[in-house]
Amino acid sequence: MFHGSCLCGAIGLTIDAPLKDPIACHCEQCRQQSGHYFSAVPAPKFALHVTGDTNLKWFRASDIASRGFCKVCGSTLFWRPDDGPTIMVASAALDTPTGLRLSGHYWCDHKGDYYAIPDALPRYQGDSK
Ligand SMILES: [Zn+2]
Numbered sequence: 001m002f003h004g005s006c007l008c009g010a011i012g013l014t015i016d017a018p019l020k021d022p023i024a025c026h027c028e029q030c031r032q033q034s035g036h037y038f039s040a041v042p043a044p045k046f047a048l049h050v051t052g053d054t055n056l057k058w059f060r061a062s063d064i065a066s067r068g069f070c071k072v073c074g075s076t077l078f079w080r081p082d083d084g085p086t087i088m089v090a091s092a093a094l095d096t097p098t099g100l101r102l103s104g105h106y107w108c109d110h111k112g113d114y115y116a117i118p119d120a121l122p123r124y125q126g127d128s129k
Pocket residue numbers: 006007008009010011070071072073074075
């Protein structure tokens with residue numbers, strides 16, 4: 001069982017399932033919304049329970065997915081594809097210790113030019129494995 005919240009606490013979340021390790025996404029949308037590259041954990045949609053969801057705002061960022069954030073404090077919280085059983089939950093929203101470890105970098109071909117990827121984890125172009 002994982003717990004978490006946005007920065008102001010208006011939104012709380014619980015994930016009642018084991019979690020895979022988080023990924024880092026370097027795509028332009030993640031960078032623009034979060035302020036840097038974005039780390040998120042894949043979670044089963046059915047296992048995610050949100051409290052205070054009247055404060056949750058969804059931004060339709062593309063034809064395939066929406067991005068959820070707290071409309072009070074602005075915390076980036078979710079990337080939710082329309083299809084499939086999985087929602088991506090911001091790693092930073094989870095209470096520590098998470099016991100999770102970053103597993104790889106995605107959309108590296110879209111990363112910003114102002115930083116270097118700082119570790120030796122696997123790197124992918126786009127979201128391909
Ligand atoms: Zn908030």
